[in-house]
Amino acid sequence: MSAAWLAAAWAGMGVVAGLCPVRVRRPVALIAPLVLLALSLVTAQAGARPDELGGGGLSLPREGAGLLSAAAAALWICLLLAERLDGREMLGIGTVGGATVLLLSTGSPLLFGVAALLAVVALSLRWIDAAPGRATLATGRVAGTGAAALIAAALLLPAVSPDAQLGLLGALLVVGVLALAAVVPLGGWASGALAELSAPEIATWLLLLAPAVLLSAFSIPGKLPLLASLAFQHTILTCGLIGAVWAGIASLRAGPATRYGRVALGDLALVAAGVGTGEPSAVAGALVLILTHLVAAPILLQSPRQGLGSPRRLIWLALCGLPPSPAFWGRFLILEACVAFGSAAAPCVVAGGLVTVAAVVTVARGEPGSGAPAPHHRVVAAWVVALVVLAVGLLPMSAVHLVFGPSA
Amino acid sequence: MLVDRRRAVMVACIAVALGLSPAAAIYGGGWAAVLVLGAAAAGAGAGPLAGLVAARMPPRPGLDPVQPVEAPPEGLFGPRSARVAGAVIALIAASWVSFNVPVGSVAVVQGALFPVAFVFTCGVLRVFLARSFTDLAVGVAVIALAVGVGWVLRGGTDPLPAAAGVIAIAPLAAGLEGWLASRRRPPAPVTGP
Numbered sequence: 001m002s003a004a005w006l007a008a009a010w011a012g013m014g015v016v017a018g019l020c021p022v023r024v025r026r027p028v029a030l031i032a033p034l035v036l037l038a039l040s041l042v043t044a045q046a047g048a049r050p051d052e053l054g055g056g057g058l059s060l061p062r063e064g065a066g067l068l069s070a071a072a073a074a075l076w077i078c079l080l081l082a083e084r085l086d087g088r089e090m091l092g093i094g095t096v097g098g099a100t101v102l103l104l105s106t107g108s109p110l111l112f113g114v115a116a117l118l119a120v121v122a123l124s125l126r127w128i129d130a131a132p133g134r135a136t137l138a139t140g141r142v143a144g145t146g147a148a149a150l151i152a153a154a155l156l157l158p159a160v161s162p163d164a165q166l167g168l169l170g171a172l173l174v175v176g177v178l179a180l181a182a183v184v185p186l187g188g189w190a191s192g193a194l195a196e197l198s199a200p201e202i203a204t205w206l207l208l209l210a211p212a213v214l215l216s217a218f219s220i221p222g223k224l225p226l227l228a229s230l231a232f233q234h235t236i237l238t239c240g241l242i243g244a245v246w247a248g249i250a251s252l253r254a255g256p257a258t259r260y261g262r263v264a265l266g267d268l269a270l271v272a273a274g275v276g277t278g279e280p281s282a283v284a285g286a287l288v289l290i291l292t293h294l295v296a297a298p299i300l301l302q303s304p305r306q307g308l309g310s311p312r313r314l315i316w317l318a319l320c321g322l323p324p325s326p327a328f329w330g331r332f333l334i335l336e337a338c339v340a341f342g343s344a345a346a347p348c349v350v351a352g353g354l355v356t357v358a359a360v361v362t363v364a365r366g367e368p369g370s371g372a373p374a375p376h377h378r379v380v381a382a383w384v385v386a387l388v389v390l391a392v393g394l395l396p397m398s399a400v401h402l403v404f405g406p407s408a
Numbered sequence: 409m410l411v412d413r414r415r416a417v418m419v420a421c422i423a424v425a426l427g428l429s430p431a432a433a434i435y436g437g438g439w440a441a442v443l444v445l446g447a448a449a450a451g452a453g454a455g456p457l458a459g460l461v462a463a464r465m466p467p468r469p470g471l472d473p474v475q476p477v478e479a480p481p482e483g484l485f486g487p488r489s490a491r492v493a494g495a496v497i498a499l500i501a502a503s504w505v506s507f508n509v510p511v512g513s514v515a516v517v518q519g520a521l522f523p524v525a526f527v528f529t530c531g532v533l534r535v536f537l538a539r540s541f542t543d544l545a546v547g548v549a550v551i552a553l554a555v556g557v558g559w560v561l562r563g564g565t566d567p568l569p570a571a572a573g574v575i576a577i578a579p580l581a582a583g584l585e586g587w588l589a590s591r592r593r594p595p596a597p598v599t600g601p
Contacts, residue, residue, distance in 0.1 A: 110559065110570055114577070121548055121581070128541060129471040137477040140544045144535040148551050151574075152528065155511055155558045165509045 003058040003105035006043040006068075007098040010036055014094010017087065025087030032090055033076035036097065040068040044405070057107060062405030063287075064104035067215060068097070070294045070403050071208045077298035077385070078200045081378050089200040092126030095119075096204050100212045112216070113151030116180060119209050120147045127193060130201050135192025142189045146179020166224075170231030173220055177236060180213040182265060183272045184243035191250070194261035199301035202261070207297055210268055211290045217275045218283055237276025241338075241347035243269030248354025256367050259358060260300035263319055264293055266355050267327070273348065274334045277341035285333025287400045287408055288392075292318065292326040294403075295389045299382050304367035305374040311382035313363050318389040320359035321352050326393040411546065414474060414589060417582040420546045421451030421553065424527055428557045431523050436560035436568065443572055444557060450579035451549060455586030462591035473541035473588045494533035502526035511562050524561060528554035545585040552577035 001009075013036060017028045044065030060068075075093055079085055099119035106112050124140030153172040156165070175186070182190030182205075194202060217236075221229040247266030254262045267289045274282030296315045304312060318325045331352045338344040374382075392399040400408050411419045425448030433441035502525035511521055531550030538544045556575035559567050 148532045
């Protein structure tokens with residue numbers, strides 16, 4: 001199966017599941033992610049990550065297929081545990097997923113930008129439909145502008161002319177990556193949406209689109225001319241570190257309902273900083289952090305309920321950043337990359353420290369559950385997820401190799 | 409940049425295609441112009457066609473693409489001063505780009521990139537200043553047409569298929585907007601005692 005067919009399968013299943021009659025919509029929505037998970041694994045091809053700026057055809061690497069399949073599994077758990085499942089959530093998951101497949105597998109800068117634009121249109125349409133408001137509209141406005149910047153950058157490549165505006169090229173790429181990954185100063189839209197949307201809707205961006213954009217961004221500096229590469233790396237490193245510190249402060253101030261979202265935004269910003277360093281250890285750290293959130297998010301994005309206190313505390317411990325939690329290894333590897341790149345270690349440590357304090361405070365205080373006690377299947381799922389996230393912490397690189405392939 | 413209401417995407421597609429087809433014809437040949445005008449025709453037809461299909465489906469309350477997401481209905485066609493200011497900024501930005509940024513084989517001194525850069529910047533600003541889904545659809549359609557023509561200007565080997573792929577987004581956006589507008593019905597009025 002080719003990557004193009006996989007993209008069509010994601011989009012097609014999303015449309016079918018989202019638009020089918022009401023009585024079958026929910027069961028179809030619960031089956032579709034599992035089918036997509038299997039299809040993503042079948043489509044995986046050996047080899048390195050495709051070079052988005054270097055030209056070439058569609059080829060889904062093992063790393064991308066691992067991300068897609070892990071995201072499909074995480075989204076399935078989100079749908080399974082959702083307080084209210086309408087079934088139309090699958091419409092957003094499928095269409096954004098189809099565009100994400102193209103994003104991860106393309107070798108053409110133009111298709112990279114177009115895929116980003118399609119993903120943003122699908123995401124913003126779904127989010128505005130689910131919760132009309134300023135925050136969800138901002139998704140289309142800010143992230144759409146970012147996708148347009150990526151397309152504009154495609155027009156300027158390959159920048160071989162001596163008259164080429166290399167700073168402009170780097171700036172366009174930075175705007176695109178920062179806007180899609182919601183990193184400061186273009187990240188306000190995601191923090192607003194966190195408070196308004198249900199877990200499956202948020203997860204479509206947090207677990208699928210944003211990690212795909214950041215993983216793809218690791219390949220960008222390598223093929224740019226020196227000046228454009230430097231502009232890209234230094235800007236994205238600075239913004240990533242500022243974003244991580246800002247998200248750390250926000251996670252301390254946020255209420256229990258949005259604290260996990262702020263922590264996740266902080267880790268995405270750290271991954272963006274890792275993109276700026278361009279170091280191999282940053283890639284490993286990014287994969288560990290992404291995997292940690294793929295496991296933890298389906299539980300922590302849900303509202304706290306009675307009976308879920310202990311497993312949620314365990315999952316929060318996995319995010320606290322103290323060894324041997326998986327978040328510790330991810331943040332430590334990115335810190336190592338920042339040290340290797342230059343003197344950017346201090347903000348990285350501060351950001352990690354703030355998030356650690358937020359997580360430890362949450363663990364110590366607990367989260368008051370509201371409403372009826374959680375059903376048994378939800379409690380069991382929370383304990384299983386807690387054990388998996390602990391296993392990721394004990395064997396981080398084995399888990400990364402299992403999910404993203406041996407070459408990751 | 410200023411077009412609104414139900415047929416906004418259709419009008420934008422036609423206007424942009426008419427404006428950019430001479431540039432496409434000069435740098436990409438007759439087929440490039442045909443491609444751009446064909447996309448405009450498809451964009452003009454896609455909205456009403458999707459509307460006809462959607463009208464046969466069961467109605468449901470939901471997203472009205474024309475309705476501003478966060479504004480009272482009477483403010484729908486309110487002041488467009490931000491968009492006018494955006495168009496002025498786009499004019500300056502496009503002028504700078506056309507004389508300073510080389511794209512493919514187009515030399516900067518020719519200034520040939522101006523129409524593409526202007527239309528593209530207008531599309532981006534329309535997205536950035538959007539208040540409704542129709543605004544987003546107009547912006548995306550305009551960006552798609554501008555990038556398609558820009559890709560033809562850029563040259564390279566066989567640019568038409570890639571340009572056609574990008575330009576196809578314009579009728580897609582028009583169709584999606586028309587489908588949403590026709591599928592949505594206002595909720596049934598609540599009858600009082």
